Amino acid sequence: MPATDYALYTGCIIPLRYPDIENSIRETMPLLGANVFDIVGAGCCPPGGAFWSVDEISGLVQSARNLSIAELMNKDLMAVCNGCFCYLKNSNLLLKDNQEKREKVNTILNQIGRKYHGTISVYHLVEILHDKIGVEKIKESTKIKLDGAKAAVHYGCHLLRPSDHLMAENPEKPHKLDALVEALGMESVYYPKKLSCCGAGGGMRGNNPNATLKILEKKLMNIKYSEPDCIVTCCPFCFLQFDLGQKGLRDKGEDFCIPVFYYNQLLGLSMGLPKKRIASISETPRDGFIKKFYGVD
Amino acid sequence: MKIVLNETNEELVNKVIQYGGENIYKCFQCGMCASGCPVAGDTDHKIKRTMHQVLLGLDEQILDKKAIWLCTTCFMCLERCPQNAGPTEVIFALRRISAEKGIIPDAQIEVANNIYHLGHAVTVEKGIKLRDKVGAPTLNTAGSDKKYIDEIQKIINTTKSFKLLKIKKDWKPKGDEVIACD
């Protein structure tokens, strides 16, 4: 398979809270024929909860700055966080489509010597893994099969919705992450309200810590329905919510301790990559799962 | 409390349309939005009621309250709305109107100031330590160099958000906690 190059947009949470996830992406993707290159100087996407929530142009212009750097690399952008994917793709479409907004944004970007052209596309990691690389290639590239392991797949909201803009998945019956998880030999189990929110987004985690945990608790109760061995997600903010949120619930005396993985962490472990580099940061323990299914301490 | 409907703010709905909630008139109050909302059960954020309040011009019941800031922006209501009335877009519009009145929650201010001063929604120092620990390559995103942060500050300075998100020149992050990112 010819190598395909992507501009890797890491966002905020992955490089600054879960750099092991970043390592897992950097090390697995080239093995599947997708080379990643850094978007040097990339800032926050920015989030819908703050900038978009007060003024559209304020959000657009920051997205456009990130896109303009990737445009200089002449490579399509690979988003590895649902929030980044949603707002960057949305901005890219809006700016390609709407001349008035594009001009407004470029006037502002001009002050810092940058310009948005609309020459690249934005993809989510899951789209690249499923649509461009393909499940078969992943099966061939992994040595260790997770036979017997049950995974609760969590897509996260901003990979799916709003579907008429994102067009990454069937919004009511998504299947790509499930297929990717099953390519590792795991069973992707059913659980009720699989498409519902983890409760982190939109500023909720900061504005109402109690409610955010209550929403997470409901989500986890549904996940527990199928007694999975782990939760697999493709969004670092959902990952963080499951990881830190379960700790928060444990601190309140609740019993939630389901191991959480970003997809590429499992992919890397299945390829035989070292745990320390790609899956060693978490507040909710995962060592038991890794020991049981990979035989690694 | 009895509400006299013909003494409400008729301008509210037009303002919501102007600020991005352009399909609000399509709403026929079926309740699909509230039905699938992840936060409705645990907070005062009742999206169907909000849609109706906008249509009736009951601005005091929406803008002065915190509920519109409790939306997780999961877009489930927008996705399933049978009339394509765009409830999430209405929430964004209301937040914009509310911010112009100076009403904005602390979490939003915190995140915006982080982005303005650090280039990222979360603190950077802790991140660099973690990167060392797992052997990640040297950070080269906006947070790695003042010249990128300057770029971001310059563009934010020219937008309305500088004022609306109450960005301060002398800012100290509250902590390493991740508050918001999407």
Added chain:
Amino acid sequence: MYLCSEQGQNLIKDDIQKEGITRVVAACCSPRTHEEIFRKTLNSTDLNKYLYEQVNIRDQCSWPHIKDKENATKKAMTLVKSGVYRAIELEPLEDRKLPVLKSTLVIGGGISGINAALDLARDGYKVYLVEKNPSIGGKMAQLDKTFPTNDCSACILAPMMVDISNNPNVELLTYSEVENVSGHIGNYHIVVRKKQTSVDWNKCNGCGDCSIVCPVKVDNEFNCNMDKRKAIYIQFQQAIPMKAVIDKTKCIKCKLCEKRCQVGAIDITKNDDEYVEFDVGSIIVATGYDLFDPNKKAEYDYDHPNVITSLELERMMCASGPTKGEILRPSDNRVPHTVSFIQCVGSRDEKTNDYCSRICCTYSIKHARLLKEKYPDMDIYIHYIDLRCFGKGYEEYYRMAREKGVKFIRGRISQVDSIGDRLEVSGDDDTLGEQISVIADLVVLAVAMESPKGSKNLANLLNISTDKTGFFKEIHPKLKPVSTDSDGIFIAGACQGPKEIPDAVSQGKAAASAASSLMSKGEIGVEPLFAQVIDEFCAKCRTCESLCTYKAIKYIEDENKIEVDIALCKGCGVCSAACPSSAIKANHFTNSQVRMQILALTGGLK
């Protein structure tokens, strides 16, 4: 005073008679609704009715320019002027007479088509009733009880079906489809394809022995695929005609049925369809509806065996249905304790169908009542947006459901999730202002009515219109509810739009009455708006012949002459406009009439 009132018309009559008026121009509303009235006014005097011109200053002026009174008034004055100048050039014309055959083709053998066919047959007209299924009866034959009286559907439908089969004026063509339609009002030529049954219906006595010996089991469409039928089958117990059909796509050609049949009716080697041709004077389309496919609403999890459609529940309720009238959860055949009805599935939804399907509120109430009567302890929820029980007696019907303890919850359901062997129905209760969930054993989806597959093709075949939802379009929603834009072709029942049985029956009868009044005299007067060739100017270039959409123009070689068939000509004017030597005159739209109009509009006339 309204000009179209008796008083107004008398005013016109007086002026014609007393003032010697020779042309009449009315500046008012649409000719579509009012031209006929004023023409009749002229007819009652000595003035020829085609010396009347109507200027539409409502639809084409005051309505679209409602916010610009001044300019609208100017435009109206210009329009009136153009009408007056056109009127100067109007010529007296006589209606042409066309013979009308006293026979009708009815397409679709549901309750609407059956009523139309019976009414016409009883009045002495020959009726050809074409139905694509092996039996007539339509969707109503699948229903158990009917609202608002709860009488048994089969009990009221079956006698009418028998009437059809006994009426010598009705020629029943079931398991057949209309293949081609040509001709015009009063005289259509029809080709019907009779699908091959491989059973000689003249011999078949409907004993059903063939089905018993047939080893091939296939999904039974009549019971919504909830049980099996055989590859050779009689559609249902009260089928009319009560004849067997071989499903050619499923038959394994074992010939067991052939050997078993005591009257020797079966010949499985017969493969070719047969074609029947006949002529009729009018056509009634009554092709009914299809149900919305709930798989398009993945959030309601129709894949789950215990999530069913209303029609599936209806078949279960029926004593001759797959469960013999018992209500059982498909997953384990146990009687459900809690049942949730989700309304508006595929209705009032811009993502699927934006219209209201009209019948679902009342049929779900019917289902809930019938369930409560049979299982008084059953816990029943109806999740609705607005309850639309608009018909006569429906409000009382709804009240009785409440009295039986059915719980009505206002608020759309977001999703259905499987929880163990039950289902969680998640939604919103408007009145409580809270999210709610119901743990149900059975979920019933009130699926929308949609225009049947193939409507578009049939519309093209008949040259009639469909609206944006795919249903056939009537000429006027209030005044001409069963007429189409092709004279002589009528529509009835749910193929025109969602409707319940009483309305479908009314329309069937209305269409029969419209067809009957068309055919009763054996001829009709048609507007003389056809093209005329002025032979002395004609160069026989045959440009007109190649352009005519209706194939109304022919070159007659023997006489070296171009001839217009006035029965086929629609008066569209294409030939007249295209003729290089101005040798074709379009009646009532002559070059001089149109020229005057243009001059008035463009200010060329002072």
